[in-house]
Amino acid sequence: MESLPFIKEQQRKNTLQRWKLIMNRKFIEHSIHTKLMQTDVWDQAQTIGVTISKGLEWDTEYLINKAWQQGKRIVIPKSNPHNNSMAFYQYQAGDELENVWTDIWEPSISDALCIEKNQIDLMIVPGVVFNKQGFRIGYGGGFYDRYLQCYTGATVSLAADFQIVETIIPETHDKPVDILISNFGKIYCNHT
Ligand SMILES: Nc1ncnc2c1ncn2[C@@H]1O[C@H](COP(=O)(O)OP(=O)(O)OP(=O)(O)O)[C@@H](O)[C@H]1O
Numbered sequence: 001m002e003s004l005p006f007i008k009e010q011q012r013k014n015t016l017q018r019w020k021l022i023m024n025r026k027f028i029e030h031s032i033h034t035k036l037m038q039t040d041v042w043d044q045a046q047t048i049g050v051t052i053s054k055g056l057e058w059d060t061e062y063l064i065n066k067a068w069q070q071g072k073r074i075v076i077p078k079s080n081p082h083n084n085s086m087a088f089y090q091y092q093a094g095d096e097l098e099n100v101w102t103d104i105w106e107p108s109i110s111d112a113l114c115i116e117k118n119q120i121d122l123m124i125v126p127g128v129v130f131n132k133q134g135f136r137i138g139y140g141g142g143f144y145d146r147y148l149q150c151y152t153g154a155t156v157s158l159a160a161d162f163q164i165v166e167t168i169i170p171e172t173h174d175k176p177v178d179i180l181i182s183n184f185g186k187i188y189c190n191h192t
């Protein structure tokens, strides 16, 4: 039998391959954005955690601008590659970003205000592959699994239909998300 890391890597690769080939990216993205902003968790969130999207990822710049327009606070993560941890910092229009470790845009922590986990109402959790229970295959660092261990706010992931598969084998450290926002609708994952 194939090992779990191998299966996860295959699932990740397959989905990334499909993601590269989609033709109607803007259409899917618009649909996902609209559906997210129709959720109660978005509506009620005062502070939203989100990454600056890159590459194939669904655009988050649009969501960040909408959140600002709606008077919400945006916080973005700064990762620590030594222990695969993250901390979130307030991000306001015009703030300088930097990429230190990778090509991910992060806050410049000398200027930004660190926001505690219990101050974040909604976390938009990145990922590549998902199942309907909200389990996730991310980019393989375990950053979000670690961060979400004692996070109590709401979690959503943006996941187009082709990113949602029947089976993901969960591991003990994996933290499922509450809601998947797909181009076809919202999936409430209902785990206890
Ligand atoms: N809470 C945790 N405590 C200790 N190690 C962890 C924890 N969560 C994940 N890990 C470790 O991190 C590594 C990557 O985890 P995993 O394959 O689940 O990443 P991922 O879910 O794709 O990444 P991410 O959470 O950044 O999106 C694994 O070796 C896993 O054991």
Ligand SMILES: [Mg+2]
Pocket (backbone or CB within 6 Å): 136, 137, 138, 142, 145, 173, 174, 175
């Ligand atoms: Mg994981």
